[in-house]
Amino acid sequence: xxxxxxxxxxxxxxxxxxxxxxxxxxxxxxxxxxxxxxxxxxxxxxxxxxxxxxxxxxxxxxxxxxxxxxxxxxxxxxxxxxxxxxxxxxxxxxxxxxxxxxxxxxxxxxxxxxxxxxxxxxxxxxxxxxxxxxxxxxxxxxxxxxxxxxxxxxxxxxxxxxxxxxxxxxxxxxxxxxxxxxxxxxxxxxxxxxxxxxxxxxxxxxxxxxxxxxxxxxxxxxxxxxxxxxxxxxxxxxxxxxxxxxxxxxxxxxxxxxxxxxxxxxxxxxxxxxxxxxxxxxxxxxxxxxxxxxxxxxxxxxxxxxxxxxxxxxxxxxxxxxxxxxxxxxxxxxxxxxxxxxxxxxxxxxxxxxxxxxxxxxxxxxxxxxxxxxxxxxxx
Amino acid sequence: xxxxxxxxxxxxxxxxxxxxxxxxxxxxxxxxxxxxxxxxxxxxxxxxxxxxxxxxxxxxxxxxxxxxxxxxxxxxxxxxxxxxxxxxxxxxxxxxxxxxxxxxxxxxxxxxxxxxxxxxxxxxxxxxxxxxxxxxxxxxxxxxxxxxxxxxxxxxxxxxxxxxxxxxxxxxxxxxxxxxxxxxxxxxxxxxxxxxxxxxxxxxxxxxxxxxxxxxxxxxxxxxxxxxxxxxxxxxxxxxxxxxxxxxxxxxxxxxxxxxxxxxxxxxxxxxxxxxxxxxxxxxxxxxxxxxxxxxxxxxxxxxxxxxxxxxxxxxxxxxxxxxxxxxxxxxxxxxxxxxxxxxxxxxxxxxxxxxxxxxxxxxxxxxxxxxxxxxxxxxxx
Numbered sequence: 001x002x003x004x005x006x007x008x009x010x011x012x013x014x015x016x017x018x019x020x021x022x023x024x025x026x027x028x029x030x031x032x033x034x035x036x037x038x039x040x041x042x043x044x045x046x047x048x049x050x051x052x053x054x055x056x057x058x059x060x061x062x063x064x065x066x067x068x069x070x071x072x073x074x075x076x077x078x079x080x081x082x083x084x085x086x087x088x089x090x091x092x093x094x095x096x097x098x099x100x101x102x103x104x105x106x107x108x109x110x111x112x113x114x115x116x117x118x119x120x121x122x123x124x125x126x127x128x129x130x131x132x133x134x135x136x137x138x139x140x141x142x143x144x145x146x147x148x149x150x151x152x153x154x155x156x157x158x159x160x161x162x163x164x165x166x167x168x169x170x171x172x173x174x175x176x177x178x179x180x181x182x183x184x185x186x187x188x189x190x191x192x193x194x195x196x197x198x199x200x201x202x203x204x205x206x207x208x209x210x211x212x213x214x215x216x217x218x219x220x221x222x223x224x225x226x227x228x229x230x231x232x233x234x235x236x237x238x239x240x241x242x243x244x245x246x247x248x249x250x251x252x253x254x255x256x257x258x259x260x261x262x263x264x265x266x267x268x269x270x271x272x273x274x275x276x277x278x279x280x281x282x283x284x285x286x287x288x289x290x291x292x293x294x295x296x297x298x299x300x301x302x303x304x305x306x307x308x309x310x311x312x313x314x315x316x317x318x319x320x321x322x323x324x325x326x327x328x329x330x331x332x333x334x335x336x337x338x339x340x341x342x343x344x345x346x347x348x349x350x351x352x353x354x355x356x357x358x359x360x361x362x363x364x365x366x367x368x369x370x371x372x373x374x375x376x377x378x379x380x
Numbered sequence: 381x382x383x384x385x386x387x388x389x390x391x392x393x394x395x396x397x398x399x400x401x402x403x404x405x406x407x408x409x410x411x412x413x414x415x416x417x418x419x420x421x422x423x424x425x426x427x428x429x430x431x432x433x434x435x436x437x438x439x440x441x442x443x444x445x446x447x448x449x450x451x452x453x454x455x456x457x458x459x460x461x462x463x464x465x466x467x468x469x470x471x472x473x474x475x476x477x478x479x480x481x482x483x484x485x486x487x488x489x490x491x492x493x494x495x496x497x498x499x500x501x502x503x504x505x506x507x508x509x510x511x512x513x514x515x516x517x518x519x520x521x522x523x524x525x526x527x528x529x530x531x532x533x534x535x536x537x538x539x540x541x542x543x544x545x546x547x548x549x550x551x552x553x554x555x556x557x558x559x560x561x562x563x564x565x566x567x568x569x570x571x572x573x574x575x576x577x578x579x580x581x582x583x584x585x586x587x588x589x590x591x592x593x594x595x596x597x598x599x600x601x602x603x604x605x606x607x608x609x610x611x612x613x614x615x616x617x618x619x620x621x622x623x624x625x626x627x628x629x630x631x632x633x634x635x636x637x638x639x640x641x642x643x644x645x646x647x648x649x650x651x652x653x654x655x656x657x658x659x660x661x662x663x664x665x666x667x668x669x670x671x672x673x674x675x676x677x678x679x680x681x682x683x684x685x686x687x688x689x690x691x692x693x694x695x696x697x698x699x700x701x702x703x704x705x706x707x708x709x710x711x712x713x714x715x716x717x718x719x720x721x722x723x724x725x726x727x728x729x730x731x732x733x734x735x736x737x738x739x740x741x742x743x744x745x746x747x748x749x750x751x752x753x754x755x756x757x758x759x760x761x762x
Contacts, residue, residue: 131720133651156721201409203716203724203731271509281748333709336583336738337747341510341535344742345590346581348508354583354738358716358731359724366720368661 003301006068013054013065014072020049021080029082032207033352036199038084040120040162046085047117053091056099060111067308071249078253081349083356084207088250089158090114093243093364094121097167097184101227101235106186110165122163124154124213125236131156132369134169134236135178139215141170141185146222148185150215153197160211161199164189168215169232182232186224193218204355240365241314244321245300245307247364251324251357252296255331258353259290262335271340282338289331296324318374322367325360332357382678382685388451391444395430395452399459408460409726412586417499418463422470426496430456432471435478439490445688446622450629450680457633458640460729461736465630466587469537469623473502473546476564476619480607489544489566501537502623503547503567503593504616508534511745513548513616514558518595520549520565527565527605529573529598535743538578538591541570545593548616551609562612566604573598583742584735621697623744625687628680628697628704631740635673635704638712638733642669645719656718665718669711676707695757702750708737 006014024045032038046052054069056062063069070092077087095114098106113119130136139152150170157163166187175181187194197212227235266277266286276282299320306313332354336343343350361367384392402421411418425431434449435441442448449468457464471493477486477500492498505511506518518531529549536545545567552561569576579590607615643666646657656662683700686693712734716723723730741747 126721129650131651131722136651136653156725201726203726203735269509271507272512272514276509281751329713333738336742339509340746340748341505341742342508344535344582344584344739345579346583347579351583355735358734361717362721362724366717368717 003298003305004068004071006072010068010072013050013069014076016049017051017072017076018079020046020051021076021082025082025085026080029080029084029207032084034206036201036206037161037209038207042085043090043117043120043162045117046087047115052087052117053095053111053115055091056095056111056115060107061115062111067304070246071304074246074249075253078250078257081254081257081353081356082207083205086158086208088246089123090121092246093239094123094167096239096242097123097226097235098186100239101184101231102186103223105223106226110186113164119164120159120162121165121167122157122159122213124157124166124168126154126156128153128155132366135182135233137169137171137182139168139170140173141183142173143222144219147219148222148225150185150187150193150218150220152215154213154215155197156200156210157213158208158210160213161196161209166194166213167226169236172229175230179233180230182236183229184226184232184235185220186226187215187218187220191218191220203358204352205359206355241317242307243364244317244370245303247360248296248300248303248317248320248324251321251328251360252293252300254353254357254360255289255293255296255324255328258328258331258335258350259286259293261349261353262286262289262338265339269339276338285334285338289334292327292331296320296327300324315374315377318370318377321364322361322370325357326367328357329354329361382681384447384451388448391433391448392451392455394428395455396459398425398428398430399456399463403456403460403463405460405729408462408729408732412462412732415581415586415589417466417470417587417589421463422467423496425467426494431467431496432474432490432494435471435474435490435494436486439478439486440494441478441490442494446625446684447681447688449626450684453626453629454633454636454680457630457736458637461630461634461637461733462585462587464633465585465736465740468626468630469501469588471500472537472623473500473544473619475622476546476606476615477566479618480564480611480615481566482603482607484603485566485606499537499539499543501539501543501545502619503533503536503545505535506531506533510535510742511749513562513613516548516550516558516562518547518549519553520547520551520563521553522551522602523599525602526599527602529565529567529595529600531595533593533595535579536591536593538576538589539569540576541568543569545569546606546619547595548612551612556610559613560610562616563609564606564612564615565600566606567595567598567600571598571600582739584732584737584739617694618692620744621687621692621694624697624701625680625684627740627744628676628683628700631701631704631708631737632673632676632680634733634737634740635669635676635708635711638708638715638730638737639666639669639673641728641730641733642666642715642718645722662718665714669714672707672711676704680704695754698745698750698753701745702747702754705737705741706747709734709741712737
């Protein structure tokens, strides 16, 4: 029995997306990996074709779809092993802040562009000295008449180079309680005082642009604050559940792809005159890994269903994020062992999958942070 | 228990100082990106005696043992795993020349290796999957004073046309088992009929490129046969013993280097108003990492010491290779995690240590091959 009920509409969307990716993304992936970025034009193409922000309501140009569309997008991108055009990050992590907390004016101004791909978004939380400890952020936002002046630096920002709009977390230095001091702001590209730093070189996700962002006396209108002053921390906490669920989904889908590759490889590769998958140790490894992947799939689908019902699943989501992202790394590495020396070469897709997977147990809150959150909400 | 003597401690220290002085971290990122061998540093290392330390003195070698070679490998990799791996394997295969070849061949090859003028590598594997001595199909036929070679080798270090390759071939063409039908032949990369096809970027260890080499009627002098015809199987086994111990030492250094970096980070980085190193979870992670490194050190140097004393034990060596490489992968992986987002960035170095560690684990017999060998030996005939 399926936990998630996909309708005919969903399946049509999936088919169209798969066709789009095969034509517009897959052929260019190797080049984009070398370029360390995707062209902005592919965001526009994806937006125009209706694959960005499917959850945004129709009055702002979206599909008004449910979370299952997000599941489909994540699944189809995992199927082609692509991370550069970070549709899930844009649609399911960043834009929801505007959808949920934006004023009518902000929504009218930005959401249609987010849907069409004319506005690529990034979320800027992490700082050089504030990663896991979000409350330790030092970027300040100080009111000055009808403006807000921002100073500080952010790092490891995905879409950092391509972004047209940044959802920025900053503190009001006048407020001593750190949790009351954070607000979220919308900062547009080309605002004076907003500069990019280095385009960072990473282990994987090479077609994904990750950068430092600098704000130096960057003036934005006060109207660019999201929601009430000081509500940033609550807003982040409210939205991080979905972000972490999206990560868990991505991990399970990636692990499923890995097992497909592994099954294929072990079937066709002959060692000592028999296929690899006729060796007992290989069979056990594949059975064990497939079990892990299926456990992950069941857990994550159940959480998606609960999430769609609006349930509070912060404990389970934290557990799922840590377990699935550890699992995909375990599986990727173990498959490299099965693949023998061929896994040394980047021409073998397993090498890139492993490099890409490694960040999952770090981003969106490290797995140590996940366990800390779960412990706290379990009353310990 | 095995202990280092004074001169070994001096070598250890000298290797460490040399690496610290030469292995620039920016250069490491550049060379790994452009997949370039650190030629100048290799020549300098050779000038100081770090290359071929285990080769005989009469051929410009250091005349010392594998323990000393391991100390260099460990400390090079501890300072930088990618430089370390490239330099440690710059003369791979020359050990077999020293051990099995006749004096003429030794004289032609070994001084050049030790003096940093010639790179050598082994050409054993023939499939994408990797090494399997029982299915060698590259044929070397004696033709008068020459040997004619035909076949294809995979996962060979790409030394270009200037390098020399130790090629494991089938020389007895009757139905003899591989134990009696293989031979080692040295082939210079510029021979006619050789085509070297680069295999592209690797997961790690990118200062040494990989290639597939095709031999199409390649002719070499008969004197290029290393040792006796038909003895290739046991010679390859002995050479692999040596290379596995060296790989264990590289992995040990890689693990130690990742641990050093992680330690530096957790002592200095503060989150939640505390140094990371004050959290119990961090302490337990570091405790496990440090314990694993010590275990890897014990088994690696025990294996090297036994080898030097003429008591080389292939099973024990496989255990050392497996344990040390696994340690490097696990310790470097945990180091990435302790570094957080920064660990995923190339500038943190630990992600590169991890990738290099995984390559060490996959080469010269991966986990599966090691377990197969150890299991077979421990269980014995039943």
